[in-house]
Amino acid sequence: MAKKKENSTNSINAQYITECDLTYAVCKIGGRWKLLILCKLENGKLRFSELRDRIAGITERMLTLQLREMEKEGLLKRTVHAQVPPRVDYELTEIARELIPIWRQLEDWGKKHKKLVKEQVLEVDEN
């Protein structure tokens, strides 16, 4: 399966750094897609195709990868309904729901920062 170099400094640092609870947390929800997926599930279960359709730009591969990872880490519960055609849905776990107020605040902060950048013409370029 997926090969992983365990001895690169990169890898070592990645592990080492999660001794800090803060960076540990950031790792759980970091990356381009995770929070985007989680917040779509804020109001209840969604199935694979619903998630895919609501998250613009995501490929099925990336969606699968992120879902699997978050399931493994206890953030998502995956339910397979034995029927044809198959139906699988995803929902937030308890510990994931505890993130909701946090990501709401982050969202507010993001909005505020964006506004600030626009108004004060902070030199943030587009990349």
Add this chain to the structure above:
Amino acid sequence: MAKKKENSTNSINAQYITECDLTYAVCKIGGRWKLLILCKLENGKLRFSELRDRIAGITERMLTLQLREMEKEGLLKRTVHAQVPPRVDYELTEIARELIPIWRQLEDWGKKHKKLVKEQVLEVDEN
């Protein structure tokens, strides 16, 4: 200088996605080092070498890159004191200080999740 592909889907997605205030915010503080740097500055100014020495594993290159980026985005204020040897210190801006309660909560959440993983033996492996 640093070449960037502007037309890769990767790049386009990265931009597109920041229309969401939440992912926008995550981008500002994401990555391995940013929050780690910010939280070191929670209690006041620090100079370059102090930051370097307090953040285990970081290279000068990475520290510089992250500092420059966060300065550009209005999260850090950089002050150069005209003296020999040179002295440069970094401090949080107002908007960055507004993140403090958020990262504190994230830190708590991280601690809790870590504990849960340990107790319930959630299948989170070591990478």
Add this chain to the structure above:
DNA sequence: CCGTATCCTAAAAGATACTG
């Protein structure tokens, strides 16, 4: 002391084709 420059590796993300 506070960085830059150059080169390199590893990981993240994407394209495309295919399947139970």
Add this chain to the structure above:
DNA sequence: CAGTATCTTTTAGGATACGG
């Protein structure tokens, strides 16, 4: 419908050497 498998591209991160 809900994914896998395979391969390629792009970016993040690191090693090392050097400079004002």
